[in-house]
Amino acid sequence: MNTGKAPQNLLEDINVSLKLKLAALWAGLMFLYIYVDYFHLYMPGQIDDIQAGRVFKFDITEGFLLGALASVTIPALMIFLSVVLAAKANRLANIIIAALFIPYTLFNLAGEAWLHMVFAAVAEVVLLCLIIRYAWKWPRIET
Helix, strand or coil: CCCCCCCCCCCCCCCCCHHHHHHHHHHHHHHHHHHHHHHHCCCCCHHHHHHCCEECCEECCHHHHHHHHHHHHHHHHHHHHHHHCCHHHHHHHHHHHHHHHHHHHHHCCCCCCCHHHHHHHHHHHHHHHHHHHHHHCCCCCCC
16 A cells, blocks of 8 residues: 555665775675684694794795785785776776686695685685676776
8 A cells, every 4th residue: 555655664775886886896805804713823833833934835935925925915905906996997806816826826725725715715716716706897987
């Protein structure tokens, strides 16, 4: 029955720009990325290995730490770049970098992979696929 009154409980659906959606996806990826490394410290023997100067099968060196920092710098910068880059460069950067991070994410499961690591890797790959999908379907201007 229509009483002519406007519905009282409807929520406004606010449109969020594609750039902000991409930045939010990269931010979510970064949270997972950081927390997996943090929770890794709680696995038995990891602190002892770190104190002995090893992570997985790698010696902890300046080069190793620089590489590790570079690997987290890329998605961290993508949060910013997704907001400020022009559409064409933004689309390309998001597709390429997300596509490159999928095998990198899966490579991080090499060796001993606990359930929390597998869960995070699946979630990260889903986020990366969403980044690729959003960027791939970037709206075009009709002329």
